[in-house]
Structures are given as C-alpha cells and as structure tokens.
Amino acid sequence: MSYDQGNIFAKIIRNEAPAARVYEDEYSLAFMDVMPQVPGHTLVIPKSAAENIHEIDPEVLSHTVRTTQVVSNAVKQAFDAPGIMIAQLNGSAAGQTVFHLHFHILPRFQGLEFSLHAREMQEMDVLQDHAERIKTFL
Ligand code: AMP
Numbered sequence: 342m343s344y345d346q347g348n349i350f351a352k353i354i355r356n357e358a359p360a361a362r363v364y365e366d367e368y369s370l371a372f373m374d375v376m377p378q379v380p381g382h383t384l385v386i387p388k389s390a391a392e393n394i395h396e397i398d399p400e401v402l403s404h405t406v407r408t409t410q411v412v413s414n415a416v417k418q419a420f421d422a423p424g425i426m427i428a429q430l431n432g433s434a435a436g437q438t439v440f441h442l443h444f445h446i447l448p449r450f451q452g453l454e455f456s457l458h459a460r461e462m463q464e465m466d467v468l469q470d471h472a473e474r475i476k477t478f479l
Contacts, residue, residue, distance in 0.1 A: 344390045350441035354388050361468035363475050364412055368404035371412045373468040374445070378455045381420040381448040381471060385409045392440045393431040409444045415478035419471075422448030 345351070352358035353372065360372035363383060374382040387405045391397035397405070413425050428445040430437040447455075 361472040363472045369408040383446040385444045391442045413446045415475045418478040419474040420448040424449035
C-alpha cells in the first residue's frame with residue numbers, strides 16, 4: 342500500500358485539519374489524541390510521509406523517538422502519572438487505523454484499565470486545556 346497524502350495526520354501536518362498541538366520541530370509533531378483512551382493521551386508523528394516503522398527514514402525515526410521521550414516526560418509530570426505506556430501499531434492486522442506512523446503516549450495508573458481503542462471523541466476545549474498543561478512541562 343502506498344502512502345496516502347489525504348490521511349488525517351498528513352492534513353494535520355499541513356494545517357488542513359485541527360489538532361490540539363503540544364510540540365513541534367523540524368522533523369516531528371505532537372498533539373492530543375481526539376479519542377483519548379485516558380486523559381493526557383498524546384500522539385507523536387514524524388512530519389515526513391511514512392506509513393509505518395518499516396518505511397520511515399532512520400534519521401527521522403530517531404528524531405521522532407527523541408520527541409516521544411521529551412513529550413512523554415512532560416505528559417508524566419502534567420498528569421502526575423506513575424506509569425507511561427508507549428504504543429506503536431504497524432498494519433491493520435496490528436490494529437493500526439491511521440496510516441501515518443505515530444507513537445501513542447498513555448498515562449497509566451495502577452488498577453485503571455482501558456480498551457485498546459477508544460471510540461468517544463473528546464471536546465476540543467478539553468484537549469486544548471490538556472495540551473496547555475503538557476506544554477508547561479516542556
Ligand atoms: P492507531 O490505531 O494506532 O492507528 O491510532 C490512531 C489514533 O489516531 C487513534 O487513537 C485515534 O483516536 C487517533 N485519531 C484519529 N483521528 C484523529 C484526529 N483527527 N486528531 C487526533 N487524533 C486522531
């Protein structure tokens with residue numbers, strides 16, 4: 342399957358779709374997941390076109406992983422989370438639904454479970470508020 346320039350994350354990169362942005366640099370972008378599995382659920386993506394981990398330029402991947410580390414640290418502090426789960430899915434068989442490489446950052450709390458995919462959209466106001474909270478720790 343070839344990369345689809347019309348996918349929702351490509352539109353967010355081009356500013357053609359809204360997102361509660363948290364962090365951005367030359368290579369990568371972080372924003373709040375619109376259907377958070379837990380409050381603070383953040384996504385980190387490379388800015389270049391790549392469907393999954395197998396297709397990304399290794400140099401861009403290292404920048405994106407570095408961004409994931411920096412943003413994860415801020416999410417942990419902003420949500421006072423004892424644990425952080427990083428998830429990254431490749432291919433529909435693995436559960437990938439948006440075909441632009443992304444890392445999920447998920448605050449985790451002892452005993453608080455969640456399903457693998459959330460189905461409820463969060464209000465943009467709430468997502469913006471969470472993004473602002475995270476930004477104060479960047
Ligand atoms: P995956 O199943 O790993 O491909 O995850 C895709 C994620 O993208 C899901 O957690 C969705 O909630 C999230 N998502 C889909 N559309 C948007 C959007 N417009 N803005 C932010 N997150 C989105």
